[in-house]
Structure formats: structure tokens, C-alpha cells
Amino acid sequence: MKTKRRNGLSLLSIMPLYLFTIVFVAGPLIYLLVLSFLTRAEVWGVVNKFTLDNYRNILDPIYLKTFAESFKLAILSTSLVVLIGYPFGYFMAKLSAAWKRYMMLLIMIPFWISSLIRLYGWIIIFRANGTLDGILMGIGITSAPLKLLYTYPAVVVGMVYALVPFMIFAVYSSAEKLDWSMVEAARDLGATRWKAFTTVSLKMTLPGLLSGIVLTFIPSMGLFFIADLLGGNKIVLVGNLIQEQLMKAHNWPFAAALSVVLMVLTSLMIFLYRRITNVKELEGLI
Amino acid sequence: MSFREVLNGVQVEINTILRLEQITKSFGETLVLKGIDLSVYRGEFITLLGPSGCGKTTTLRIIAGLEIPDSGKVILEGRDVTFDEPNTRSVNTVFQNYALFPHMSVEANIGYSLRLKRVDKATIKNKVDEVLELVQLSGYSKRMPHELSGGQKQRVAIARAVINQPKVLLLDEPLGALDLQLRREMQTELKRFQTHLGITFIYITHDQEEALNMSDRIAVMNEGAFVQIGTPAEVYDRPQTAFTARFVGSANIIEGKLLSQDKDTVTFSCGDGIGIANLHSTPLTPGQSIAVAVRREHLHLLKTAPENAHGFDAIVKEKSFSGGILQILLSYGEGKELIASRHGLDSNLSPGDHVFVTWDPEHAVPVDLENPA
Structure with a gap:
């Protein structure tokens, strides 16, 4: 009797969470999926007529190329984010409590400013005769403006800049929990610093690294405004495509189909990544 | 120096596997080790005994190479390894x-x-099986470690540390987390491993x-020395200081002023009576402060004072x-x-x-009151 009431109560208290998830997560996803199989109306909106055309259209080489480009950029930016964010997060976990707070604050401060405004900052830095050119030409490293704005590297820098904090926090949170006596044990048993890192620290912080990669890879496929503002019209990502189809071409079903494909592909990647980095598999690597 | 003394010195030198020379270490403002010297002999079981915070773990970490001393030397088999990386020392640790x-x-x-040494798989397997058998x-x-009990983890940690046949095995309070029963068992086991x-x-x-x-041997440690x-x-039986007597033997320290000293014993005033103890190693002057250690079980409690007996009155609290x-x-x-x-009751x-x-009198051991740091 008592347990029953308890169960009823806990169900009641957890209900809002379910409701929230159904209304704001599952609902839109189902709507998106349904939308992707409908037909575009002549002028505005959609007609309730089933079709597979939206998916067939994606197979157009232009769109396939966009997908490939997006993946390439996502892989490149994620790799750079790992190279910068992992050591940063890892060593941050080794700092004293006071220094940890300072570092955390330093990383958080930019978030208080709109990301769009921060991007304009990068435009000022990158544009011809901008801040970067001023510095480089001032100290005589370059003699003419680099014209970095609206180039591929500018987009990569923008992506990395926007996503590195997620990697830092993800790695930091798992390195924080790392028992350093295990690293000492590895050293004591004959491992060099590097060996101790690869066989113990890296393995133990793998969950952080993995979630950092997920947190970086997925957004970097869709951050269309970074590609827009720093890449001009030259670089079109899946995110840009979806945004254009939705806001400019008003082809909602096609935009929905693109979104679904993007989601499926990224889920597949996460699944594969998890399979590869199975902790058991890694055990025999040394 | 006689020939025998020289020979003894050489003998000791050969038998010394590890020597600490004047090691000091501070963390921030705190001086943790105040210039310690220690010779560890080949094959012995030596214990660093002291209250928490006395610097014993720091000493161990310095031997392991996980900490670098501020000054002093760590000599392992005659070679100065003070600044050697932990992975290059033939010393392994069982962590707390x-x-x-x-x-x-x-x-x-x-x-x-x-595996780090790239020993072939078959040899590794054999050796692992061998030490697993040793630790039963x-x-x-x-x-996997999470599937083991505390005592089993303990054994695995020991097996992992001894498989490489280190010259010295360091054990940092390895039994601290175990319950009393298991601790007693493991004491016997550890001694067996060491002999084996x-x-x-x-x-x-x-x-x-x-x-x-x-x-x-036991090295009693207090406040970094x-x-x-x-x-x-x-x-246990002949503590030199009040600290050792209290810490190792849980002994009582009875203080008083010297009254007289003869061939075998010293007599001193204490409480409202007099005390007698075995002869002090150094000559004393009457009136000087003296302290003796008497273990709990050696105190006799009598209802009435016998005639001419030394001792004093006390109240049961x-x-x-x-x-x-x-x-x-x-x-x-x-x-x-x-x-x-x-x-009993x-x-x-x-x-x-x-x-x-x-x-x-033979159960009263004169001790130094000050801690000779």
C-alpha cells in the first residue's frame, strides 16, 4: 500500500519531465519527420500529399557535395578543437582551486556577449587591413593584406573559436574526477610520462573527450551563421542549405528532409565512434 | 679506527640497499621533513611508524621518485637516484x-x-599466474577491479608491485582501509610474501x-624527523623519548625531580611520593627534571601503601x-x-x-622529554 502510493507520487513528480520531453523534443522531431514526406505548396506552406521527392532531391550532386563539404569542415574543426581543448581542459584540472575558478571565469566571460557580436569581432580582425593585418604588417611579417575574411580558414577559425569551450568543459569535468594516484602508479610501474598519459589518463578521460567531440561535431555541421559571416557566400554548409530552403525558398519539406538526413548521419557517426572507442578494446593497446 | 670497525663499516655498506641522507622537504611554508637520515638493509622489513602528518608518506614518495626533496640525497644500491624519474627506479609502491x-x-x-618492458605475452602470462598464486x-x-573486495584489491595491488622484482617495495598504509579481522590476516600474509x-x-x-x-626494524617518526x-x-621496551614511549607502548610518562642516583637506580620525587627507576644512561645532578615511562600494565594499584615502598597516592577517576x-x-x-x-573485568x-x-624499577625507563628534532 505504502509503496504503491510512493510510486504514484514519484510518477506524479516525474510527469512534468516526461511532458516537457514529449512536447518540446519528441513532438518537433515527429513533426519534422512527417513534414519531410509532404509536398511543397505552390506559394506558401505545405500540402498533405505523401512523397519521397524531398529525399530523392538530396541525391542531386550539388547537395551531396554540400554534405561532403560540411563533413569535411566538421572533421577539420573538431580535430582542431580536440587539439586545443583537450590539453587545455586536462591541465586545467591539475590547477589549484583558485586558478580553476579564474580559468573558468576567463572561458565564461565571452559567453556573456552575443555570439553574433563576437563574430563581428572576428570580421574586424580578419578583414583586409583589419587588426590582424595591422599587427602582421606592423611588425613586418607580411607586406600586403592577407585578405583572410571570406576564406575557408576564417570559417574554420570561427568554428573552432565558438566550439572550443564545450570541449574544454567536457574534458575538464572528466579530468577533474581522475584519480591522479593512478597516474603515479603507472609512473611507478615504469611508464614514461607519455606512456602513463596514453595508457591511463587518456583512457580515463575518454568519456569527456567523446562527449566533447559530440558537442563539437554536431553543431559544426549546422552553425550556418559562422559560414555566412566569415565565409561570405563561398562556403555553403548543410546548415546554410537548410536555412536557405526554409527562410528563402520556403521549401519546408525539403528543409525537413535535409535535417532528417543530417540527424541520421550524425547519429550514425556517434554510434560508430562509440563502437571504436570501446574501453575494452583499448585495453590491449599498450 | 680498528680493522674490525672498518670491516664492519664495509659490511654495513654492502648490506645497505637504500640510504637517505639529510633529506629536507617543505610544502609552501611547512617544513615536512627536517633533514632525515635512514639506512635500509637488504631484505629487511622496516616500518616508518608515526602519527598522520609526521612526514612518513612524503618520505616514501621521495624514495619512489614521486616527490623531489629540497635537499639531501636518495642513494639506491650506491647510486644517487635523487632526481631520477620514478619509472627508472627499481622501486615499486603499493598505494594506500x-x-x-x-x-x-x-x-x-x-x-x-x-608490457611496458615489451616482455612477450607467454612470459607475462606465466609470471602473472605465478604472482596470482602467491597472493592466493x-x-x-x-x-575487473570493481568486481573485487577490498582485500582482493589489496592483493592485486601487491602482485602488481612485486611482479617486476623491485629492489625495494614501498607500502603506504596498505591495510588502512581493511577491517580489523582482515588486517590481522593480511599482516601475516605480508610477512609471508616478504620472506618468500x-x-x-x-x-x-x-x-x-x-x-x-x-x-x-621500526623507525619512529614525529614532526618530520x-x-x-x-x-x-x-x-617497545627501551623507548628513548617520551614520544616513542607514548606512541609505541601507550606508556605513562611520569615526571619528577631527581633525588639521588646510585649504582643501579635513580630515585626521584613525583606526585606526593617518590619514584624509582632503572639507571639513567647519563649522569644526573640532584634537582634535575627527570621523566620515566611506565607501561599501563606495569602499574600496580594497591589499597594501602606498604612500608618503605616507592610510589604515590592517586584517585580512580x-x-x-x-x-x-x-x-x-x-x-x-x-x-x-x-x-x-x-x-579481565x-x-x-x-x-x-x-x-x-x-x-x-626495571619497568620504569628514563626517557627524554624533548623531541630531539
Whole structure:
């Protein structure tokens, strides 16, 4: 009797969470999926007529190329984010409590400013005769403006800049929990610093690294405004495509189909990544 | 120096596997080690015994190479290894929390150091099986650390540390997390491993019973310095300082002023009576302060004072019974306290009773009051 009431109560208290998830997560996803199989109306909106055309259209080489480009950029930016964010997060976990707070604050401060405004900052830095050119030409490293704005590297820098904090926090949170006596044990048993890192620290912080990669890879496929503002019209990502189809071409079903494909592909990647980095598999690597 | 002395010196030098010379270490403002010297002999079981915060773990970490001393030297088999990386020293550690790698099986944990040395798989497997048998965990090789009990983890940690046949094995309070029953068992086991392997053990504990039970020698440590180094019997029966007497033997320290000194004994005033103790090693002058250590079980409590007996009056304050031993708290003089102990519950004393406290002179050991840091 008592347990029953308890169960009823806990169900009641957890209900809002379910409701929230159904209304704001599952609902839109189902709507998106349904939308992707409908037909575009002549002028505005959609007609309730089933079709597979939206998916067939994606197979157009232009769109396939966009997908490939997006993946390439996502892989490149994620790799750079790992190279910068992992050591940063890892060593941050080794700092004293006071220094940890300072570092955390330093990383958080930019978030208080709109990301769009921060991007304009990068435009000022990158544009011809901008801040970067001023510095480089001032100290005589370059003699003419680099014209970095609206180039591929500018987009990569923008992506990395926007996503590195997620990697830092993800790695930091798992390195924080790392028992350093295990690293000492590895050293004591004959491992060099590097060996101790690869066989113990890296393995133990793998969950952080993995979630950092997920947190970086997925957004970097869709951050269309970074590609827009720093890449001009030259670089079109899946995110840009979806945004254009939705806001400019008003082809909602096609935009929905693109979104679904993007989601499926990224889920597949996460699944594969998890399979590869199975902790058991890694055990025999040394 | 005679020939024999020179020969003895050489003998000691050959038998010394590890030497610490004038090691100092501070963390921030705190001086943790105040210039310690220690010689560890080949194949011995030496225990660093002291209260928490006395610097024993830091000493161990310096030997392991996990900490670099501010000054002084670590000499391992005649070679200065003070600044050598931990992975290059033939010294292994059993960590207090075991520090097993959670993502590796028992087998992988134990074989870790051999894999680093690129020993071939078949040899590793044989050696792992061998040490697993030694620590009585045969058949556990595929288990993961989280599937083991505390005692089993302990054994795996020991197996992992000894598989490489280190010259010295360091053990940092390895039994601290185990319950009393298991701790007693493991004490015997550890001693067995040590005899079997013939490896020099440097063991750290704050538990004097553990130290007395297992060690060939005990180095008593307090406030970053060694207070006394000797065999368990020496440290227990002939403490040199009040600290050692209290810490190792839970002895009472009775203080007084010297009255007289003859061939065998010293007589001193204490409480409202007089005390007699065995002869002090150094000559004393009358009136000088003196302190003697008398262990709890050596205090006699009498209802009435015999004639010509040495001792003093005291009042029973409290009685408590634990572990088959009755502890009797007494007060004497001006607010001073003593503890006497008896086996069993048979004491007919109750709080408030007046008793006469006395002891046999041979059970009173003169000690230094100051801690010679």
C-alpha cells in the first residue's frame, strides 16, 4: 500500500519531465519527420500529399557535395578543437582551486556577449587591413593584406573559436574526477610520462573527450551563421542549405528532409565512434 | 679506527640497499621533513611508524621518485637516484587506495609493468599466474577491479608491485582501509610474501601493533624527523623519548625531580611520593627534571601503601573496558593523569577510590622529554 502510493507520487513528480520531453523534443522531431514526406505548396506552406521527392532531391550532386563539404569542415574543426581543448581542459584540472575558478571565469566571460557580436569581432580582425593585418604588417611579417575574411580558414577559425569551450568543459569535468594516484602508479610501474598519459589518463578521460567531440561535431555541421559571416557566400554548409530552403525558398519539406538526413548521419557517426572507442578494446593497446 | 670497525663499516655498506641522507622537504611554508637520515638493509622489513602528518608518506614518495626533496640525497644500491624519474627506479609502491587501473582486468593490471618492458605475452602470462598464486588469487585474472573486495584489491595491488622484482617495495598504509579481522590476516600474509620474495619492504603505518607485529626494524617518526630507530623490542621496551614511549607502548610518562642516583637506580620525587627507576644512561645532578615511562600494565594499584615502598597516592577517576582489557584512569599530584590496565573485568576498584600507585624499577625507563628534532 505504502509503496504503491510512493510510486504514484514519484510518477506524479516525474510527469512534468516526461511532458516537457514529449512536447518540446519528441513532438518537433515527429513533426519534422512527417513534414519531410509532404509536398511543397505552390506559394506558401505545405500540402498533405505523401512523397519521397524531398529525399530523392538530396541525391542531386550539388547537395551531396554540400554534405561532403560540411563533413569535411566538421572533421577539420573538431580535430582542431580536440587539439586545443583537450590539453587545455586536462591541465586545467591539475590547477589549484583558485586558478580553476579564474580559468573558468576567463572561458565564461565571452559567453556573456552575443555570439553574433563576437563574430563581428572576428570580421574586424580578419578583414583586409583589419587588426590582424595591422599587427602582421606592423611588425613586418607580411607586406600586403592577407585578405583572410571570406576564406575557408576564417570559417574554420570561427568554428573552432565558438566550439572550443564545450570541449574544454567536457574534458575538464572528466579530468577533474581522475584519480591522479593512478597516474603515479603507472609512473611507478615504469611508464614514461607519455606512456602513463596514453595508457591511463587518456583512457580515463575518454568519456569527456567523446562527449566533447559530440558537442563539437554536431553543431559544426549546422552553425550556418559562422559560414555566412566569415565565409561570405563561398562556403555553403548543410546548415546554410537548410536555412536557405526554409527562410528563402520556403521549401519546408525539403528543409525537413535535409535535417532528417543530417540527424541520421550524425547519429550514425556517434554510434560508430562509440563502437571504436570501446574501453575494452583499448585495453590491449599498450 | 680498528680493522674490525672498518670491516664492519664495509659490511654495513654492502648490506645497505637504500640510504637517505639529510633529506629536507617543505610544502609552501611547512617544513615536512627536517633533514632525515635512514639506512635500509637488504631484505629487511622496516616500518616508518608515526602519527598522520609526521612526514612518513612524503618520505616514501621521495624514495619512489614521486616527490623531489629540497635537499639531501636518495642513494639506491650506491647510486644517487635523487632526481631520477620514478619509472627508472627499481622501486615499486603499493598505494594506500590501491590505485588499480579500473579499465584493466586483474591480469592486465598485474602485467602492466611487464608490457611496458615489451616482455612477450607467454612470459607475462606465466609470471602473472605465478604472482596470482602467491597472493592466493588464482582464477581471478579476468576479473575487473570493481568486481573485487577490498582485500582482493589489496592483493592485486601487491602482485602488481612485486611482479617486476623491485629492489625495494614501498607500502603506504596498505591495510588502512581493511577491517580489523582482515588486517590481522593480511599482516601475516605480508610477512609471508616478504620472506618468500626476499624483497626489502619499507612499510608505512600509524598503527603500532602492525609495526610491532611485522617489522624487523621500526623507525619512529614525529614532526618530520626520526625519533628512534630500532628493533620492535628496542623501541617497545627501551623507548628513548617520551614520544616513542607514548606512541609505541601507550606508556605513562611520569615526571619528577631527581633525588639521588646510585649504582643501579635513580630515585626521584613525583606526585606526593617518590619514584624509582632503572639507571639513567647519563649522569644526573640532584634537582634535575627527570621523566620515566611506565607501561599501563606495569602499574600496580594497591589499597594501602606498604612500608618503605616507592610510589604515590592517586584517585580512580574512570574505568572502561575494551578488547578484553580494563583501563583505569587515575589522577595524582596536581591534575596529572595516569592510565593503568588489567586483563579481565576483575578489578574491585570503583571511581573515587584512593589507591597507592607503584611499579617495579626495571619497568620504569628514563626517557627524554624533548623531541630531539
